[in-house]
Amino acid sequence: MCYSADRALVAFVVIVLLLPLPAVADSPYAPWPAGPPTDPNWFPIGVWLQQPQYAPSYAAAGINQYIGLWQGPTTPQLSTLTTHGMPVLCTQNTTGLTSPYNPIIHGWTQQDEPDNAQWDDANGVYGPPVEPNVIIARYDAMKAADPNRPVFLNLGQGVVYGPAGYIGRGVRRTHFEDYPEYCKGADIVSFDVYPYATRLDLEPAGKPWYVAIGVDRLREWTNYEKPVWCFIECTEIRDANDSGDGPTPRQTKAEAWMALVHGAAGIEFFAHKIDPFDERGLLHEPNMLAMVTAVNSQVQQLAPVLNSATIEKYGAVATSDANIPVDFMVKQFDGNTYLFAVGMRDANVWAAFSLPGLPDTLAAEVIGESRTVTITGGAFADDFSMLDVHLYRISTIPDPATDWYVAAGNWSDGNSWNGGVPDSGKNAYVDNGGTATINQAGEVCASLTVGGSAGQSGTVNMTAGGLTVGGSVKIGSAATFNLGAGTLAHADSNLNVDIANDGLFRVTAGSHAVGSVIPVDGNILAGTMQIEANSSLSVSEIVQDTLTIGAGATLTIRGSSDTVGLMDGLSIDGDDLQLYVESLDSQSGVLGPAGGETPIPEPCSALTLLGGLAWLRRRRRLEG
Numbered sequence: 162m163c164y165s166a167d168r169a170l171v172a173f174v175v176i177v178l179l180l181p182l183p184a185v186a187d188s189p190y191a192p193w194p195a196g197p198p199t200d201p202n203w204f205p206i207g208v209w210l211q212q213p214q215y216a217p218s219y220a221a222a223g224i225n226q227y228i229g230l231w232q233g234p235t236t237p238q239l240s241t242l243t244t245h246g247m248p249v250l251c252t253q254n255t256t257g258l259t260s261p262y263n264p265i266i267h268g269w270t271q272q273d274e275p276d277n278a279q280w281d282d283a284n285g286v287y288g289p290p291v292e293p294n295v296i297i298a299r300y301d302a303m304k305a306a307d308p309n310r311p312v313f314l315n316l317g318q319g320v321v322y323g324p325a326g327y328i329g330r331g332v333r334r335t336h337f338e339d340y341p342e343y344c345k346g347a348d349i350v351s352f353d354v355y356p357y358a359t360r361l362d363l364e365p366a367g368k369p370w371y372v373a374i375g376v377d378r379l380r381e382w383t384n385y386e387k388p389v390w391c392f393i394e395c396t397e398i399r400d401a402n403d404s405g406d407g408p409t410p411r412q413t414k415a416e417a418w419m420a421l422v423h424g425a426a427g428i429e430f431f432a433h434k435i436d437p438f439d440e441r442g443l444l445h446e447p448n449m450l451a452m453v454t455a456v457n458s459q460v461q462q463l464a465p466v467l468n469s470a471t472i473e474k475y476g477a478v479a480t481s482d483a484n485i486p487v488d489f490m491v492k493q494f495d496g497n498t499y500l501f502a503v504g505m506r507d508a509n510v511w512a513a514f515s516l517p518g519l520p521d522t523l524a525a526e527v528i529g530e531s532r533t534v535t536i537t538g539g540a541f542a543d544d545f546s547m548l549d550v551h552l553y554r555i556s557t558i559p560d561p562a563t564d565w566y567v568a569a570g571n572w573s574d575g576n577s578w579n580g581g582v583p584d585s586g587k588n589a590y591v592d593n594g595g596t597a598t599i600n601q602a603g604e605v606c607a608s609l610t611v612g613g614s615a616g617q618s619g620t621v622n623m624t625a626g627g628l629t630v631g632g633s634v635k636i637g638s639a640a641t642f643n644l645g646a647g648t649l650a651h652a653d654s655n656l657n658v659d660i661a662n663d664g665l666f667r668v669t670a671g672s673h674a675v676g677s678v679i680p681v682d683g684n685i686l687a688g689t690m691q692i693e694a695n696s697s698l699s700v701s702e703i704v705q706d707t708l709t710i711g712a713g714a715t716l717t718i719r720g721s722s723d724t725v726g727l728m729d730g731l732s733i734d735g736d737d738l739q740l741y742v743e744s745l746d747s748q749s750g751v752l753g754p755a756g757g758e759t760p761i762p763e764p765c766s767a768l769t770l771l772g773g774l775a776w777l778r779r780r781r782r783l784e785g
Contacts, residue, residue, distance in 0.1 A: 189388040189426060195309040197267045204464035205390060205427030206457050211440065213241035218444055220247060223457025228313070228429055229270055236260055250313045253303050268310050268349065269303050271296060274317035276343060278331030289332050293342035300346040314347030315392070316340070318354040321375040322364055341382040350379050353392035353431065357408040358399065366405060369548065370505045372416045373488065376423040388426035393417050395449050396434045396442040410452030415548035417456050418503045422490045424471060428460070459529060466494045474566065474579035476500065477515040485510035487545055498555040504545035513542040518559025528552040562588040565619065569596040572604055585631055585652070591619035592637070599647060601626040608632030612640025623647045633657040636664035645670040
């Protein structure tokens with residue numbers, strides 16, 4: 162990929178192509194009538210274990226729910242939260258189930274961090290973590306007592322570690338197989354890791370991108386079927402020589418957006434300082450509080466966008482330093498395309514983005530920064546300094562499409578396409594060098610491009626069934642369409658197959674008809690059409706560089722007075738005849754020269770011309 166820029170790019174990251182552009186996704190909280198709001202204008206922003214009387218201060222900072230209540234819920238706690246309009250997720254107990262104030266409860270919480278080694282009071286030592294089957298049993302019991310609210314589970318930092326695992330998990334340190342099981346014990350799954358406040362000898366220390374790792378893993382472990390939330394650090398937590406000094410406001414903002422860009426469906430803040438203890442630590446740090454308030458305000462303003470479905474595997478980014486990645490996500494909402502990007506290292510880097518399918522020239526607003534960037538040919542560049550976050554809004558959307566991204570597979574398998582199985586509204590692209598096989602009826606697409614650009618290749622094999630195309634089929638210079646059994650058709654009329662130079666459209670079996678087979682640009686004779694032995698193709702127009710007809714095969718050119726069938730080269734298998742056509746004789750029904758000369762001998766009887774084809778005077782050469 163080429164960018165117009167005055168700096169050299171030395172890193173290339175995350176190449177993917179067009180996908181369908183969905184609108185607002187269905188709310189993940191819809192199954193629970195008494196659960197979190199389903200309004201797309203609401204995005205979960207929580208705070209951990211605060212006293213209810215502080216709710217107005219947290220609401221002013223953009224917090225819209227409490228997570229946990231100390232030794233609660235109690236009736237006074239629920240009453241106070243109701244007065245302040247602050248929803249809560251808390252332990253399920255008799256008070257919570259029966260209190261007249263329980264509409265303020267939006268969910269039930271599991272034991273915090275059950276995946277960590279648990280303190281054994283009786284023996285004064287750490288024992289093993291709570292087993293996943295215990296968490297699942299508790300979940301089942303909570304759901305039986307109240308099916309109208311979701312169950313929330315927060316896991317510890319073991320979620321993010323490498324193969325050596327987290328020492329704090331004790332005897333289950335390296336048992337990552339526990340985590341998918343833990344996830345079965347909740348409807349909403351969360352985790353916490355605090356890179357700037359954790360112990361300096363631990364793996365995540367000073368690595369904010371571990372927040373993104375945790376989100377990615379939990380989404381995978383929940384099969385992308387449950388909302389994943391993430392705790393964000395915003396205080397020093399511990400004043401200790403062996404621990405970090407806590408994040409700066411800039412670092413807290415970056416962690417929040419790392420989580421969001423990687424698909425977190427909610428964020429929560431750990432506002433405590435533990436040593437010395439200050440439950441409202443965040444509220445007592447003005448600079449951090451201002452940043453958290455600003456982040457929350459921006460997140461809430463963008464809630465409808467964040468709640469819309471992410472366009473997976475669309476776009477590309479290149480950075481000026483391979484060791485300093487920039488991660489991004491793309492959304493489409495209300496006629497706009499949004500690209501949210503964050504620098505993943507505490508260093509300066511330059512990044513260039515590419516969004517295929519956008520108009521040639523337009524501008525992107527950088528939200529909250531009072532500036533724009535120019536997009537040319539779908540590409541633009543920007544600077545990312547020290548964990549910068551840039552949020553771009555583009556007042557257009559790319560054409561809907563879906564791209565084949567596996568080496569080989571079945572056309573009907575949605576996992577083989579980065580935008581799902583093609584439909585009548587999606588342009589289908591097979592240009593990654595892979596092979597898509599069509600073997601069942603009813604396949605459709607808006608258009609089909611096989612190896613459409615220079616350097617791209619691909620193959621489509623139709624072995625059965627059928628494909629209906631709304632537009633045309635384009636076959637690139639290093640691409641092949643093998644048409645065997647089955648039916649290739651246009652949705653409304655005759656189908657055009659455009660073949661670039663060195664592209665191949667090959668009929669391998671059966672009897673088929675298309676409207677025309679022409680070069681991509683409509684002027685240059687290009688590509689190859691090949692009809693295998695004992696198969697048949699009927700077309701209304703051929704503008705083609707090479708046509709090969711197998712033994713026993715038939716080509717029928719259907720035409721009228723203004724239709725021209727033209728081939729620079731004709732090869733008929735069996736007699737080794739190479740013919741360069743000077744003209745098409747519509748009267749004799751065979752290929753013939755101008756001026757009534759003797760028609761070309763018997764091998765050309767495989768080519769049948771039906772009525773009204775105009776003469777084109779071309780050079781004629783007969784060999785063999």
